[in-house]
Amino acid sequence: MAKIIVDAQAARAIGKGAMIVFKKGVVRVEGTIKPGDIVEVYTRGGKFLGKGFANPNSNIMVRIVTKDKDVEINKDLFKERIKKANEYRKKVLKYTNVYRMVYGEADYLPGLIVDRFNDIASLQISSAGMERFKLDVAEAIMEVEPEIETVFEKNTGRSRRREGLPEIERVLLGKEKYRTIIEEGKAKFIVDMRGQKTGFFLDQRENRLALEKWINPGDRVLDVFTYTGGFAIHAAIAGADEVIAIDKSPRAIETAKENAKLNGVEDKIKFIVGSAFEEMEKLQKKGEKFDVVILDPPAFVQHEKDLKPGMRAYFNVNFAGLNLVKDGGIFVTCSCSQHVDLQMFKDMIIAAGAKAGKFLKMLEPYRTQAPDHPILMASKDTEYLKCLFLYVENMR
Ligand SMILES: C[S@@+](CC[C@H](N)C(=O)[O-])C[C@H]1O[C@@H](n2cnc3c(N)ncnc32)[C@H](O)[C@@H]1O
Numbered sequence: 001m002a003k004i005i006v007d008a009q010a011a012r013a014i015g016k017g018a019m020i021v022f023k024k025g026v027v028r029v030e031g032t033i034k035p036g037d038i039v040e041v042y043t044r045g046g047k048f049l050g051k052g053f054a055n056p057n058s059n060i061m062v063r064i065v066t067k068d069k070d071v072e073i074n075k076d077l078f079k080e081r082i083k084k085a086n087e088y089r090k091k092v093l094k095y096t097n098v099y100r101m102v103y104g105e106a107d108y109l110p111g112l113i114v115d116r117f118n119d120i121a122s123l124q125i126s127s128a129g130m131e132r133f134k135l136d137v138a139e140a141i142m143e144v145e146p147e148i149e150t151v152f153e154k155n156t157g158r159s160r161r162r163e164g165l166p167e168i169e170r171v172l173l174g175k176e177k178y179r180t181i182i183e184e185g186k187a188k189f190i191v192d193m194r195g196q197k198t199g200f201f202l203d204q205r206e207n208r209l210a211l212e213k214w215i216n217p218g219d220r221v222l223d224v225f226t227y228t229g230g231f232a233i234h235a236a237i238a239g240a241d242e243v244i245a246i247d248k249s250p251r252a253i254e255t256a257k258e259n260a261k262l263n264g265v266e267d268k269i270k271f272i273v274g275s276a277f278e279e280m281e282k283l284q285k286k287g288e289k290f291d292v293v294i295l296d297p298p299a300f301v302q303h304e305k306d307l308k309p310g311m312r313a314y315f316n317v318n319f320a321g322l323n324l325v326k327d328g329g330i331f332v333t334c335s336c337s338q339h340v341d342l343q344m345f346k347d348m349i350i351a352a353g354a355k356a357g358k359f360l361k362m363l364e365p366y367r368t369q370a371p372d373h374p375i376l377m378a379s380k381d382t383e384y385l386k387c388l389f390l391y392v393e394n395m396r
Pocket residue numbers: 196200201204208225226227228229230231246247248249252274275276277296297298336
């Protein structure tokens with residue numbers, strides 16, 4: 001087995017609980033490695049730090065799976081960890097049949113994400129090592145949760161391409177099934193595994209539910225980047241009279257319309273397929289104002305090198321959004337970019353508020369991703385979602 005020797009900084013990070021070794025922390029490689037090989041990680045002084053999956057072509061050179069030299073990386077280990085992750089969601093967090101079952105390194109399963117939607121598990125693999133074990137993983141999921149009859153693999157997207165993995169979207173194991181209906185509070189949503197991510201953005205569940213208490217009967221609401229109608233449908237159920245929901249994906253909006261019907265709120269929501277920037281500009285030109293505006297954009301900063309243009313995009317979209325909120329209205333703004341930390345996000349909103357001439361007050365403590373996407377204290381990479389609920393007043 002090849003050995004990866006890391007510098008003191010990387011060794012310290014692993015000692016504190018990090019499960020990732022970045023290329024920049026690697027001092028040398030002893031032996032040859034191919035993507036997906038199992039390797040051992042050592043300090044310069046020869047101390048064993050962990051064992052995991054290597055990918056010489058990726059910026060993340062090793063994803064540590066175990067810190068115990070004697071533990072074998074095999075199906076039994078994955079099953080034990082999936083079982084533990086599943087129990088955490090059910091026994092500690094009290095989720096029942098819809099939840100993120102596995103969240104990568106936060107569940108000591110680097111490169112693996114599994115979302116459960118009733119009897120379907122939708123998985124995403126982003127490491128060459130985990131890819132080798134995907135059938136074992138699918139079998140383990142069904143053994144741990146026998147109610148799951150389908151394991152769908154949603155193996156698409158940038159992270160796959162970065163690891164040099166092919167893009168695949170299909171039922172990996174079990175019944176050919178792609179769709180199910182889930183419940184979220186009083187709302188119901190169709191989840192189609194062939195949609196974006198694993199099919200649904202479970203990370204915003206608690207934030208969508210939190211929106212309901214801030215909606216007053218008769219409100220006008222704008223939900224920008226609505227996907228399949230998430231925040232918009234909760235707003236309509238909570239009593240909003242008129243909701244405008246925008247997304248650039250025609251497929252997402254088609255499902256959003258089905259979701260509105262499913263919840264009996266189709267008369268309250270107007271869906272628009274279009275660019276958020278252009279549609280918000282049109283609304284502003286018409287002088288439209290809303291009691292509540294929600295912005296949940298895609299990650300504008302995918303890599304650290306994109307910080308500058310990405311932060312500009314956040315600023316522009318937030319400035320446009322703030323201009324559409326009534327004096328005394330509510331602004332819900334989110335960022336799912338892992339490279340943008342809370343302080344950067346706050347600084348951006350403060351700047352957008354100042355330019356728009358608005359005072360901003362926090363209505364709720366800082367919100368983040370749902371707890372079934374656990375934040376591993378020692379790993380900055382596991383914390384990504386920021387969501388602020390703000391009260392907006394005009395500066396005079
Ligand atoms: C993070 S998701 C939103 C999730 C949604 N709020 C929910 O609760 O399910 C981001 C959405 O933005 C959409 N999107 C990306 N770029 C866009 C753009 N320029 N204009 C409008 N929508 C865009 C994507 O299609 C995706 O549905």
